[in-house]
Amino acid sequence: MPQPILGPAGVTTTTPPAVEVLVKVVQLNAVAADATGFEAFILPKGTIPIGAYVISSGANVAQTINIGTTLGGTQLINAVTCNGAQYSAVGSAVGAQMGTIQTADTLYYAKASAILTNPVKIKVEYYFPQQGNQW
DSSP: OOOOOOOTTOSOOOSSOOOOOEEEEEEEOSSHHHHHOEEEEEEOTTOEEEEEEEEESSEEEEEEEEEESSTTOOSSEEEEEEESSEEEEOGGGBOTTTTSOOSSOEEEEEEESSOOSSOEEEEEEEEOOOTTOOO
């Protein structure tokens, strides 16, 4: 069976290029140490964080969560609340490094403002842009 004709340009590409979204997940528990903060994960050099979500099965009425490059830092997430069972985007609680390329391997810390009532997971999505692109 003959192959279809591709046309004068042959196979073309589409833009924007497809990317694979990767995920880091960190859990903060209802313990005093998580209100002190801890090393949560590293985003590799050259990646771009593009989303963050709160996942919880119960309320944490008086507590907020930060994720940043220092204990209590807010570079990725700034005071997100978790007031019930939910899976939701952090919305306006994103920090200044969300959507920007990481210029080095970057360690992020997670910290709750007080001892949590219920455990909370934070999901951070990121990707590697194609070579030559910074988006």
